Amino acid sequence: MSTTDWRGRAVTNDDDDLPIDESISRRREARVLLGGLLRPYAGLVALLTIVIVVENAARLSVPLLVQRGIDHGIPPIVDGGSARELLLIVAALCGVVVVQATSRMFFLRRSGRIGQEVLLTLRRRIFRHFQRLDVAFHDRYTSGRVVARSTNDVEAIQDMLETGFDGLITAILTLVGTAVLLVVLDLRLGLLCLCAFPILVLLVWWFRTQSARTYKKVRESAALVIVQFVETMTGIKAVQAYRRELRNQQIFTDVADDYKNINERAFKLLAVFMPSVRLVGNVATGGVVLYGGYRVLHGEMTLGTLTAFLLYLRIFFEPMQEISQFFNTFQSAAAALEKIAGVLAEAPGIQDPRHPVELPKVNGDIAFRHVEFGYVPDRPVLPGLDLHIPAGQTVALVGTTGAGKTTIAKLIARFYDPTSGSVTLDGVDLRELSQADLRKHVVMVTQENFMFVGSIADNIRFGRPDATDAEVRAAAEAVGADRFIGALVDGYDTDVAKRGGRLSAGQRQLIAFARAFLADPAVLILDEATSSLDIPSERLVQRALATVLADRTAVVIAHRLSTVEIADRVLVLEHGRVVEDGRPDELILGGGRYAALHRAWVDSLA
Numbered sequence: 001m002s003t004t005d006w007r008g009r010a011v012t013n014d015d016d017d018l019p020i021d022e023s024i025s026r027r028r029e030a031r032v033l034l035g036g037l038l039r040p041y042a043g044l045v046a047l048l049t050i051v052i053v054v055e056n057a058a059r060l061s062v063p064l065l066v067q068r069g070i071d072h073g074i075p076p077i078v079d080g081g082s083a084r085e086l087l088l089i090v091a092a093l094c095g096v097v098v099v100q101a102t103s104r105m106f107f108l109r110r111s112g113r114i115g116q117e118v119l120l121t122l123r124r125r126i127f128r129h130f131q132r133l134d135v136a137f138h139d140r141y142t143s144g145r146v147v148a149r150s151t152n153d154v155e156a157i158q159d160m161l162e163t164g165f166d167g168l169i170t171a172i173l174t175l176v177g178t179a180v181l182l183v184v185l186d187l188r189l190g191l192l193c194l195c196a197f198p199i200l201v202l203l204v205w206w207f208r209t210q211s212a213r214t215y216k217k218v219r220e221s222a223a224l225v226i227v228q229f230v231e232t233m234t235g236i237k238a239v240q241a242y243r244r245e246l247r248n249q250q251i252f253t254d255v256a257d258d259y260k261n262i263n264e265r266a267f268k269l270l271a272v273f274m275p276s277v278r279l280v281g282n283v284a285t286g287g288v289v290l291y292g293g294y295r296v297l298h299g300e301m302t303l304g305t306l307t308a309f310l311l312y313l314r315i316f317f318e319p320m321q322e323i324s325q326f327f328n329t330f331q332s333a334a335a336a337l338e339k340i341a342g343v344l345a346e347a348p349g350i351q352d353p354r355h356p357v358e359l360p361k362v363n364g365d366i367a368f369r370h371v372e373f374g375y376v377p378d379r380p381v382l383p384g385l386d387l388h389i390p391a392g393q394t395v396a397l398v399g400t401t402g403a404g405k406t407t408i409a410k411l412i413a414r415f416y417d418p419t420s421g422s423v424t425l426d427g428v429d430l431r432e433l434s435q436a437d438l439r440k441h442v443v444m445v446t447q448e449n450f451m452f453v454g455s456i457a458d459n460i461r462f463g464r465p466d467a468t469d470a471e472v473r474a475a476a477e478a479v480g481a482d483r484f485i486g487a488l489v490d491g492y493d494t495d496v497a498k499r500g501g502r503l504s505a506g507q508r509q510l511i512a513f514a515r516a517f518l519a520d521p522a523v524l525i526l527d528e529a530t531s532s533l534d535i536p537s538e539r540l541v542q543r544a545l546a547t548v549l550a551d552r553t554a555v556v557i558a559h560r561l562s563t564v565e566i567a568d569r570v571l572v573l574e575h576g577r578v579v580e581d582g583r584p585d586e587l588i589l590g591g592g593r594y595a596a597l598h599r600a601w602v603d604s605l606a
Contacts, residue, residue, distance in 0.1 A: 033337060052103075055103040067308035073089045159329050182309065189291060216331065229252065281314075292310075350416070385576060394566065398571070406527055440519075452496075455493045456493070460511060481511060525557075542566065546566065
């Protein structure tokens with residue numbers, strides 16, 4: 001399944017056309033996942049299986065009671081005798097109906113609870129796993145596919161748990177039980193009916209093989225629809241700014257058309273399968289009426305037996321439609337389960353050590369030792385970096401785009417691990433620390449900090465949910481955010497709306513600074529953190545930065561050299577190497593690359 005993206009390039013679902021070995025492995029992972037989800041409920045599942053057997057036994061006994069009533073309950077009344085036996089049969093029939101209804105009610109309540117518990121466990125597991133996966137995974141795995149895994153695919157599994165297994169077990173019990181009872185009631189007529197069984201088996205086999213491929217493509221197409229929709233809506237500002245509405249509409253239309261066509265193909269399979277089953281059933285019923293009626297007229301069969309036979313025959317062909325529905329549900333769920341299993345099988349690129357080193361007190365000493373790193377093999381961004389940042393020092397990284405500034409920041413925050421060499425915190429390799437411990441001591445503030453739906457206070461205390469209102473206000477005051485917050489009608493209780501849409505870019509950045517200040521890390525990384533601020537806001541932040549950066553190690557990445565001037569030390573980078581290192585005033589006087597950058601910046605202000 002493929003379409004084109006905004007660049008006009010072919011886009012395929014990553015799960016399409018998997019190698020045979022990988023496809024088999026994916027199916028095995030899906031079975032293991034489902035087994036693991038159901039294992040805690042094995043005892044209750046066994047009980048429910050017994051309940052289904054009881055329910056179907058009660059249901060299959062109804063035609064036998066009807067036969068008994070016609071052949072042995074009605075004749076005494078016709079002859080002027082007692083209606084006692086007929087009343088007993090009717091009472092038994094009522095009891096069977098009660099047993100069937102009670103067992104059905106019990107099954108639905110318990111199975112529904114199991115299904116919801118399994119789905120809750122699965123949703124939690126998916127969410128937890130997506131959070132654990134590293135930045136590199138999320139860079140290549142689109143947000144639309146993330147949404148598809150956690151919503152559309154989970155719903156497909158929900159359909160299978162709610163109706164699929166119940167329908168399959170009931171269908172199997174009905175087929176086997178009815179076939180046995182048909183033969184027991186009348187051998188010759190039963191064998192005549194069972195002649196239709198091979199035809200039904202061929203129809204089911206054909207439908208299963210065709211629907212397996214079709215419904216896998218249905219799931220893949222549905223995922224592409226979600227991907228295109230989510231990406232367009234997420235980037236709606238850029239779409240409207242660059243007048244991409246018509247092009248994006250065309251891309252979405254193509255994907256939606258593919259989805260429609262594949263669903264139509266699935267319905268065509270049903271349009272062939274279900275009427276064919278019904279045709280076979282009607283032909284068999286006609287044969288039974290003809291042959292059975294002939295035998296009744298000649299006294300070779302009772303009317304009650306023929307009636308029971310027809311009732312059983314109707315029951316016999318009903319499961320075929322249930323089986324077709326099960327295959328619909330099962331194929332969709334199987335495809336969804338394989339995709340979810342594939343995601344859950346993804347191992348995080350950044351993992352905690354088996355025995356993490358504990359740092360009771362972090363000073364913030366950072367060192368790069370012969371660090372090599374590249375996002376793409378054989379294309380190193382850092383060809384072999386040696387760098388030492390003493391605890392408490394504020395270091396500014398400057399250089400052209402692609403020089404490696406942000407890569408250094410990501411390695412310090414351990415969003416990535418170096419290909420070779422090591423990055424240390426207080427002499428300990430970051431790979432020897434737990435991620436929870438590292439994130440507590442190293443905080444990164446980026447150019448576009450995400451604002452979560454909620455109040456301003458909620459967003460400030462994001463890194464410290466237990467912070468008091470007084471601590472939240474103190475953090476806002478430290479970075480100068482209290483002025484604009486106090487001017488808002490609801491103050492700190494103001495709802496920031498989706499992605500902070502009710503705040504300006506500068507206000508969002510100030511809240512991000514307050515969030516970092518409240519977290520109180522030993523190492524603070526500012527990656528272009530002032531680039532979105534206007535001049536008044538930047539001056540406000542410049543005054544606050546002295547407070548924010550005090551008594552902690554800071555790595556500042558900025559093109560605005562006004563931010564760089566507060567640094568104790570400036571590193572000028574080119575192609576992942578440090579070409580200049582010194583105090584800002586010393587480098588300006590030195591007449592090197594930083595001096596040239598500084599002159600260009602001053603000229604831009606004129």
